[in-house]
């Protein structure tokens with residue numbers, strides 16, 4: 001009897017909490033939007049946005065900066081990239097289940113729980129390595145203009161994330177938007193792990209922060225309760241999701257800091273439906289990946305290229321591959337110098353030439369070496385030793401070198417290490433590009449050996465190979481290397497940088513990317 005009473009009470013309590021979450025949460029949002037003045041979406045700047053030198057801007061990231069209010073994809077990225085497929089699947093099912101009856105707050109708490117519970121705090125880098133790309137792709141130009149003006153002219157700018165926890169937005173706001181004052185909800189931690197419990201929003205902390213920064217406060221996106229009651233804001237601007245649909249997306253060339261590096265396997269925004277589609281496709285993707293690996297590993301190119309195109313992959317050869325001819329070089333073979341998109345670059349070049357080549361690498365897993373259809377040789381990062389190894393290989397036949405030393409996913413070229421220019425009289429620059437639609441075939445994680453399989457797991461992976469005019473290697477090797485970087489950059493329309501492998505690994509993985517020889 002007692003237990004029956006207990007269950008009845010528990011059920012009623014559960015029902016009351018659910019009902020409160022369900023109705024109050026939604027009502028609050030409606031009242032909030034209805035009360036506040038709207039920022040007309042067709043206007044390029046808010047009405048009295050002239051002199052803001054004595055003002056503090058409080059910008060709600062979710063409501064004002066981002067175009068779409070849907071935050072599920074960011075949690076799915078954390079779950080999949082930080083936890084794995086099982087965690088992703090749990091998050092997806094719980095979301096789909098709760099979608100029809102839970103309040104926004106309840107959904108948020110569940111998403112945080114499934115994405116973070118048990119994840120290590122130390123070394124959590126998803127906010128810097130993975131999430132910024134997706135936030136950037138969702139920034140509305142109109143909202144961004146306000147932030148940009150604020151950062152340039154206002155007394156202070158505080159960016160607030162009321163829904164997405166601070167630990168997820170910090171890297172994006174700090175590294176890519178240039179915001180220094182960031183406030184968001186915290187996630188509980190215990191013994192160095194995230195507990196997955198989402199803490200309540202701390203209005204007092206925000207009020208204190210605004211007091212510290214000083215000046216009149218202008219709010220964008222949402223009203224900030226306590227503070228505005230004590231000291232009314234000078235202006236409040238809000239907008240609706242419907243209005244934001246008409247906003248423009250921030251173009252890539254307007255990113256305050258360019259997105260050169262990012263990590264993570266997913267190459268699409270994991271909305272609930274897109275994630276579901278990926279899970280359904282996954283078994284077929286694995287079969288395709290194995291099949292394509294076997295095709296390229298066992299068959300000659302004249303058969304493997306048409307056969308793999310039957311499986312959906314595409315390769316394009318632009319320009320005429322150089323004729324097989326030795327003599328002009330001091331060494332025996334030709335030296336092909338390419339930009340680096342994936343581990344499969346040398347194979348793509350070999351297929352374009354329709355003859356075997358040797359590839360030099362810095363960090364190839366044993367598995368990749370074993371299954372590689374072309375010969376590979378390791379470099380050591382010791383200049384003299386690498387020069388000796390490359391010269392020996394070049395004397396034996398054609399050699400492919402990727403002087404960037406690491407892959408780059410975006411339209412940028414990293415610094416070209418000049419050692420290759422000291423080996424031979426002429427080199428053949430090769431411009432490479434790839435396209436993936438579901439998974440990236442590169443990573444900085446410990447599962448790097450899976451990189452080529454992920455590339456081949458895409459429904460329609462694509463490779464472009466363009467052989468450029470031979471270039472003489474006269475003059476200083478660094479000038480030759482820069483000249484070839486420029487030529488490849490022009491061919492691809494990519495931007496040149498002086499960034500290195502070390503820069504990439506420091507940013508994405510927190511190490512220098514050094515692999516034992």
Ligand SMILES: O=P(O)(O)OC[C@H](O)CO
Pocket residue numbers: 342343360361362363364405406407408442443448513
């Ligand atoms: O895995 P990445 O992107 O560091 O590139 C690996 C290169 O192939 C090293 O030679």
